[in-house]
Amino acid sequence: MEQYYGELAALLTAVFWTVTALAFESASRKVGSLSVNLLRLGTAFIFLSVYALISRGKAFPVDAGAHQWIWLSLSGLVGFVLGDLFLFQSYVVIGSRISMLIMSLAPPMAAIIGWLTMDETLTLKQAIAMAVVLAGIVLVVLERQAPDENGNGKRMRFTYPITGILLAFGGALGQAGGLVLSKYGMDGYDVIPSVQIRVITGIAGFMIFFTLSNKWRSLIEAVHNGKAMKRLLVGSFFGPFLGVSFSLLAVKYTSTGVASALMSIVPVLIIAPAIIVFKEKITVKELIGAIVTVVGVAIFFL
Template identity: 85%
Template sequence: MSHYYGELAALLTAFFWTATAIAFESASKKVGSLSVNLLRLGVAFIFLSVYAWISRGIAFPVDAGKHQWIWLSLSGLVGFVLGDLFLFQAYVLIGSRISMLIMSLAPPLAAIIGWLALGETLTAKQTIAMIVVLGGIVMVVLERQSSDDNGNGRRMKFSYPIAGILLAFGGALGQAGGLVLSKYGMADYDVIPSVQIRVITGIIGFTVFFGITRRWSNLAAAIRNGKAMKRLLVGAFFGPFLGVSFSLLAVKYTSTGVASALMSIVPVLIIAPAVIIFKEKITLKEVIGAVVTVIGVGIFFL
């Protein structure tokens, strides 16, 4: 078993991210996605700071250079503020299961952005993997519409609200852009303080947004909602804290490709909790689509 520390850490990461998606969907439906975004970043920053103090002896990223602060701050704005703003609203409209399925587009989108912006190589295998991922998602979100009364032929229609699908895609695009900016911004700097800088920027971004829109009353109401806060704490603990930590362990003890492929199985893992907790009705086509999507992500990394 000791030879599989990395693989085990990657699998645990996938379970942690599944728990995070479920917890944040529940909290967002109770108090709104904006309040959940700001509060969970604050909680995550506390967890990360404690972890940084234990592991590095420095609680805050005071040793970061100008390059790190500029580019990781941009990454935080793109990934946490814009990307997660879209993703958490998608949780409300189409649920975490479909949102996380569409979020599987993040690695291919990151590869495309890296290819365009950083001159990174985009291989034929990765191109095929993108097509497989997209095919799996299309299988889930599109369905044939029966012929109408005028005898017109069958047409394709979306199985879920188009606004929710577009928001989830915006979340995937934001995460992909954030990843590319993070890679450039980190350089040789440690991962945990890099995440801290991104979180700080996210907190500032959402705080400014709340100030402009004057929604502080919504935030206060969210804090007073005990059930929502419990779910938010669970999501912050399993996501930005445990999820990040175990993903780093996975990459340390096994190859990046194997770790990434194992961590990408969230769209399949989330099916059972969606049925049990949210009482969702799931078709065989949706299960197959989720499996195809995960296979596509696996091809992309392996």
């Protein structure tokens, strides 16, 4: 059993991220995506600080250098503030299931950004994998329009609101940019305090946004919404805390490619709870599209 610790940790990570997406979708629908973003970052920072104190003996990233603070802070602004601002609003518009499917584009987008800005290698296999991922997403979000009585209308149309789809794409692009900046900014520094720096910047960014847009009243109302706060706590515990921790265990005990491929199955895992919890109707085409997308991500990493 020990030889499969990494694979098991990767599968559990996918389960945790599925729970997180569903919990944050529910909370965002109740109190708005802006409030959920700021509150979950604050909650996540508490969990991460406790974990850092136990694992490193330091609750805060006091040993980080200027390089780490500058680039990881930029990563936090791009990934947490811009990326998650788009992602969480897409939860409200098109739901977590379709949003997480589109978020599968984040690794390929990160590879392209790394290729363009950091001289990283982009192989033919990775290019094929990107095409497969995109094909799976297109299969889900596009459909051929039925012709009218005059025989017109054999065009493609979006099966979900274009606004939500674009928001999810924005979330994927933000996460991809954040990943590239994180890789450059960490430069050998520990993962947990690196995440803490990103979270600190994310909190600061959202606080500035709340101040400029005069949204603090909505945050106070969100805190007093018991149901939303319970879901937010669940999402924060399973995502930034357990999700990050188990993803590190996965990479430690198995190859990065295998771990990443197993952790990428969220678009398939989320289908069953989306049907049970949110009463969504899933078509065969959407199921096939989700599977094709996951296969594409697996090809990318393996």
